[in-house]
Amino acid sequence: MKGYNFAYLDEQTKRMIRRGLLKAVAIPGHQVPFGSREMPLPYGWGTGGIQVTASILGANDVLKVIDQGADDTTNAVSIRRFFARTAGVATTTATAEATVIQTRHRIPEKQLREDQIIVYQVPQPEPLFRLESSRVETKRMHGLSDYGLMHVKLYEDISRFGQISISYDYPVMVNERYLMSPSPIPAFDNPKMDMMPALQLFGAGREKRIYAIPPWTRVKSLDFEDHPFRTINAPHPCGLCGATDSYLDEVVTDNHGGRLFVCSDTDHCAERRAAGHVGTDGFQEAAE
Amino acid sequence: MAYVAVKGGEKAIDNAHAWLARERRGDTVHPVLSVAQIEEQLGRSVDRVMAEGSLYDRELAALAIKQAQGDLIEAAFLIRAYRTTLPRFAHSRPVETAAMRIERRVSAVFKDLPGGQVLGPTYDYTHRLLDFSLLDDEAVAPATRSPHPLEPMPRVPDILGQEGLIEPDTSAEQEPGDLTREPLTFPADRDVRLQALARGDEGFILGLGYSTQRGYGGSHPFAGEIRMGEVSVEIEPAELGFSIDIGDLVLTECQMVNQFKGSKTVPPQFTRGYGLIFGFGERKAMSMALVDRAMRAGELGEDVTAPAQNIEFVLYHSDNIEATGFVEHLKLPHYVDFQSELQNVRRMRESAA
Secondary structure, three states: OOOOEOOEOOHHHHHHHHHHHHHHHHOOOOOEEOOOOOOOOOOOOOHHHHHHHHHHOOOOOEEEEEEOOEOOOHHHHHHHHHHHHHOOOEEOOOHHHOOEEEEEOOOOOOOOOOOOEEEEEOOOOOOOOOOOOOHHHHHHHHHOOOOHHHHHHHHHHHHHHOOOOOOEOOOEEEOOOEEEOOOOOEHHHHHHHOOOOOEEEEEEOOOOEEEEEOOOOOEEEOOEOOEOOOOOOOOOOOOOOOOOOOOEEEEEOOOOOOEEEEEOOHHHHHHHHHOOOOOOOOOOOOOO | OOOOOOOOHHHHHHHHHHHHHHHHHOOOOOOOOOHHHHHHHOHHHHHHHHHHHOOOOHHHHHHHHHHOOOOHHHHHHHHHHHHOOOOOOOOEOOOOHHHOEEEEEEOOOOOOOOOOOEOOOOOOOOOOOOOHHHHOOOOOOOOOOOOOOOOOOOOHHHHHHHOOOEOOOOOOOOOOOOOOOOOOOOOOOHHHHHHHHHHOOHHHHHHHHHHHHOOOOOOOEEEEEEEEEEEEEEEOOOOOOOOEEEEEEEEEEEEEEEOOOOOOOOOOOEEEEEEEEEOOOHHHHHHHHHHHHHHOOOOOOOOOOOHHHOHHHHHHHOOHHHHHHHHHHHHOOOHHHHHHHHHHHHHHHHHHO
8 A cells, every 4th residue: 555564564563563473473472562653543442453464564464353252243344455455465255265354342153273363452451450450560460370369250150150160251260360351242252262173263453462372272261170161152053054152142033032143254154054054044056 | 125235335335425525615605715815814713723643734724624624633643643744753842832923921820020921812801792783794994003112021930940849841851742743651760741732623622621620630720831832843953963943833832830849859849730732722821731730640749639640541532533534433334243242141141031
């Protein structure tokens, strides 16, 4: 794009971010402060993820951008266009074809590979922020691995509700050392992070932090022996493709309580339907 | 209702942008607003966008205001996103506000002082009555200026400093920090705090400054001096070895003089709160000086109890580009998280039943 460097950021800035990424990979789950730049998209809309993607993108990469699991939500469209315009890279909606996947709030259903990188947009990198608002304090707590506050919170949940009440952004321990926010993905996606073959990078632009999980790293969702971690999903198959193992969105279909449950991962659902799977509310795909 | 997976985000975005452009232009029976008109006639808006956008360029600020339909935070956002792409050629030397070419200078602590009081182009003593003559093109009477050149105007804290009644201004030992390059870390030194305040949202800083006057971290301030005018910007290229003047900036500076009863190590003396911003922005400069002083509570051995004294609280929430982005991101889809909350509530209700 005329007047701008490849993928918008100047090379010095990309180098600075890559140095941060290397440190983040070397200390899995540790938040690395970085000189987050002002981007032409608003804070809270993926500026951290965009900066990470911009600094790792090469001319031959194939980029997929999803928001809520879908490629066609407006913000995903906007970010995909941003890179198509500023970097001229190829884009795709197919999870298997992408080399870099930027995501907000989901991990694709399809198992990621070693030659892929997933970049998460992170609104709040500090997993302890609801329990301790001062970053000076939380930094100390991470340094000492002092996570008692979070365990007490989970314990209080169990004593009040009989179960842990966190359903998304469910805290994880990375490599048995750092407590980490997995970003606001549903707890359903947490197990996918554990021993994932792909490199996982996290960017928080407004909060100016980067962190990472190298491939094949232990990621454990916090729990207790007598209250093991449980995922949450709607107890239905996908109405369109019949999948029973994918995370579902709930769609309100009428004013009389009508609901339709469909795959949140649009690529996963489309691929299944193309292969002939039909749900109870779906229709046979027309032959192309 | 037959459900079809929602498609068409791309087309919707294009259509929304086209509608926005149409909306911005307004009714074409009226002539289009020129950037020069904004620059000349909406000067205080331009000043605010330059201050919060952290870029001194009147024309670009005016362009941003036009593009943002007068939404000043949106305009500051446009300026910030442009500013971040600009290369850095040099750092200027500290600007010398004592040598400011004064357009306004008032002191609330001395009735008269060397250089005198200069009101300048202020709204202070206007009666806030709508001037209906502005509905039509109005003729403007010529403004008269004193034919005498202004005398040198020493800064009020410097006058107090001669008697040792105000804390000395310590010179920085290291290069000042830069929030636009390095992330905010704590403890945050005063240079970085002042930068954050100068870029911060006028309304937020005003509210915090006001809160210190109402008992939330009071510091007994006096407006020692407020001055506004042009200063020269000089750079000193390493290969030259002397400084060269590269242009002028209009700045507003506020020096608050605050009571201080002394501590175990420091005798009773006045302390400083400092405000300095691009353009003519007196409200912001004064508020900034109040909040700067409030944030020095810990350093001066005062109790830290009020929001304005809490450095982390102030610095993490003063930037309106960060704030508006994150508040407004709530309108982005959150249906994945909401769905997991729905299932969670359903499950909890089942187990409670």
